[in-house]
Amino acid sequence: MSDWTRGSRRDANNSEIENSSYGPSRWSNCRKRGIDGSLRADRGVDGGEKDLHADSSSRHSDKRPESFTTPESTGPVSRCSRQADWGSQVEDDEMRRGVHRDMQRRRILGAEVTQRERKTSSGSSGSCDSKEGDNMETDEAVLLRRQKQINYGKNTLAYDRYIKEVPKHMRQSGVHPKTPNKFRKYSRRSWDQQIKLWKVKLHTWDPPAEDGQDNVLDNIEELGLGDVMDIELDFPNLSDSQNAPTTHILSLDGEDCLGTPVKVQKTESTVEPEMSSS
Amino acid sequence: MENPTDDYKIQSFDLDTQMLLKTALKDPSSVNLVKVSNVIVDQSLKDQVFSKEAGRICYTIVQAEAKQNNGSVFRRNMLNRLQQEFKNREEMRGRSLQEWVCYVTFICNVFDYLKVNNMPMVALVHPVYDCLIRLAKPDALMNEEEVRKNVDCLVLQLHRIGEQLEKVNSPRMDELFFLLRDGFLLQEGLSSMARLLLLEILEFRAGGWLLSGTAHKYYYSEIAD
Numbered sequence: 021m022s023d024w025t026r027g028s029r030r031d032a033n034n035s036e037i038e039n040s041s042y043g044p045s046r047w048s049n050c051r052k053r054g055i056d057g058s059l060r061a062d063r064g065v066d067g068g069e070k071d072l073h074a075d076s077s078s079r080h081s082d083k084r085p086e087s088f089t090t091p092e093s094t095g096p097v098s099r100c101s102r103q104a105d106w107g108s109q110v111e112d113d114e115m116r117r118g119v120h121r122d123m124q125r126r127r128i129l130g131a132e133v134t135q136r137e138r139k140t141s142s143g144s145s146g147s148c149d150s151k152e153g154d155n156m157e158t159d160e161a162v163l164l165r166r167q168k169q170i171n172y173g174k175n176t177l178a179y180d181r182y183i184k185e186v187p188k189h190m191r192q193s194g195v196h197p198k199t200p201n202k203f204r205k206y207s208r209r210s211w212d213q214q215i216k217l218w219k220v221k222l223h224t225w226d227p228p229a230e231d232g233q234d235n236v237l238d239n240i241e242e243l244g245l246g247d248v249m250d251i252e253l254d255f256p257n258l259s260d261s262q263n264a265p266t267t268h269i270l271s272l273d274g275e276d277c278l279g280t281p282v283k284v285q286k287t288e289s290t291v292e293p294e295m296s297s298s
Numbered sequence: 299m300e301n302p303t304d305d306y307k308i309q310s311f312d313l314d315t316q317m318l319l320k321t322a323l324k325d326p327s328s329v330n331l332v333k334v335s336n337v338i339v340d341q342s343l344k345d346q347v348f349s350k351e352a353g354r355i356c357y358t359i360v361q362a363e364a365k366q367n368n369g370s371v372f373r374r375n376m377l378n379r380l381q382q383e384f385k386n387r388e389e390m391r392g393r394s395l396q397e398w399v400c401y402v403t404f405i406c407n408v409f410d411y412l413k414v415n416n417m418p419m420v421a422l423v424h425p426v427y428d429c430l431i432r433l434a435k436p437d438a439l440m441n442e443e444e445v446r447k448n449v450d451c452l453v454l455q456l457h458r459i460g461e462q463l464e465k466v467n468s469p470r471m472d473e474l475f476f477l478l479r480d481g482f483l484l485q486e487g488l489s490s491m492a493r494l495l496l497l498e499i500l501e502f503r504a505g506g507w508l509l510s511g512t513a514h515k516y517y518y519s520e521i522a523d
Contacts, residue, residue, distance in 0.1 A: 114414045
């Protein structure tokens with residue numbers, strides 16, 4: 021298949037991309053790194069921090085409807101399950117090993133940790149019976165996917181600023197965003213929702229944008245989550261099997277009009293909006 | 299007083315580039331790491347001396363960047379450049395045998411130095427094998443000039459990374475050694491030097507990637523007059 025060509029096309033483009041510039045997306049000033057992994061802002065590097073999403077999007081935009089944009093990219097991106105370029109393969113490998121180490125650590129420290137967590141658990145992380153040490157999530161594919169989602173959230177300027185401003189011991193549950201625990205058993209929908217809300221909460225620590233556009237409330241409306249924010253994240257009985265599109269959440273609170281229902285539907289049904297970029 | 303950066307063999311670069319590399323080693327986020335990785339790859343393809351040790355400077359920059367800001371720009375770009383060259387390797391080999399040999403030296407060196415959590419980079423295993431096997435194919439052993447370059451490179455790399463390679467994929471090492479045996483036995487007109495190198499590497503692997511004391515004496519001792 022065209023795995024190799026795709027990789028090389030991207031590589032061949034790198035040298036051109038290095039020196040061209042794409043308009044930053046609305047969200048790109050919040051992202052710590054561009055798609056090529058280089059740090060954004062606070063640096064006087066030439067050609068280092070360009071958002072390469074635009075390149076991918078120009079190649080793949082014919083396949084996706086316009087409403088399919090995630091908050092963190094300038095446009096649709098390719099969603100191959102396994103990146104063919106060596107850079108990505110090695111990074112994925114590294115992440116996989118990291119997750120395995122985490123698993124080992126969790127297994128060894130498990131019982132002790134869940135005791136502590138029971139005392140300081142925050143309302144938003146959901147109450148599941150997985151707080152017992154022997155009921156943790158062990159499926160590697162699930163853990164890797166979750167870790168990737170967590171990494172996207174941590175790879176933001178907002179997160180950097182947050183952890184500098186609020187040391188762990190000063191965090192108040194409910195007030196300060198807490199990274200969802202990838203080892204707990206949650207339904208797919210519950211987990212995705214926790215991640216989403218966690219990231220929205222992190223936006224409070226976004227660096228001030230020059231154009232004054234970056235307003236947390238604006239962001240919430242953009243995601244269409246305005247009415248969803250108040251919902252308790254507690255879906256212990258939902259099955260995890262597929263990611264069926266769901267308008268269920270919208271009808272729960274009795275209101276059926278959001279400003280951008282199409283967008284919300286799409287984001288709800290999106291499997292891995294961020295998995296696609298690498 | 300010794301300048302530690304001499305270890306990286308960067309003297310072949312012009313002074314500006316040497317400065318760039320030195321800065322990359324100490325303060326990676328202050329330089330354009332894409333450019334740095336390109337500079338290193340380009341030079342590795344031209345300068346055989348540099349290609350033999352370039353993995354080391356790559357390793358240090360990767361570590362420095364990870365430590366400084368948890369980034370991996372340099373590694374990602376360097377690997378993707380390597381991949382790009384790998385994809386065009388036949389054309390490279392046809393164009394310049396010297397460049398091809400430098401490339402193989404470099405990618406093996408990177409495989410040697412750049413580990414992920416102390417494990418070899420899985421993504422590089424097959425490409426490295428592909429390269430080494432290419433060096434042992436009959437058409438690489440045909441004329442004197444080719445043989446010398448190819449076999450020299452091949453045995454050097456096997457001495458350095460053969461054991462690691464075999465550990466991560468033994469069948470492909472078998473595949474390579476089938477070719478080496480064939481080359482030793484069947485290749486017509488192979489120079490005695492080439493046969494010597496091949497025999498030594500056959501014995502080296504057979505000994506578990508070690509030469510026995512007597513074998514070492516045979517191959518490496520000065521011949522007493």
